[in-house]
Amino acid sequence: MNKKVVSLCQLAFRAGKVSYGSRLIPSIQTRQAKLVCLSPFCGKNRTKKLHDKCAFYHIPCLTLADWDAISKKSIQSFAILDEGFAQAILEEMKG
Structure with a gap:
């Protein structure tokens, strides 16, 4: 997985936008x-x-491969609440 996606997810966690x-x-x-x-x-x-x-609420859903680098907590899923973080992650996943 792209390192930029990992860093964006980590930033979202630190910013409390998850x-x-x-x-x-x-x-x-x-x-x-x-x-x-x-x-x-x-x-x-x-x-x-x-x-x-x-799918019902029209929200993008991704499965991320490098999960251990994103979160040290024992969580299996999370949602990004900030539009800027979400768009940046989606653009990196496309590119």
Whole structure:
């Protein structure tokens, strides 16, 4: 994965512009989430639920390969709440 994507995700964590855990699904439903990122080790049920929620609310959902470099916490998915971070990550993933 691109190192710039990792650094953008780390910056979003430091800036407090992420939602994870029990706040993840409500942030998708209220459309606060601009991008949802999943670990490749996320369970099948959780992955399907998040993909379905993101598809319904028209929020991009990515599976990121280099998960250990992004977060040292034991989380499997998170949402980026800032439009700028989300657009920068999506542009880096396309390019």
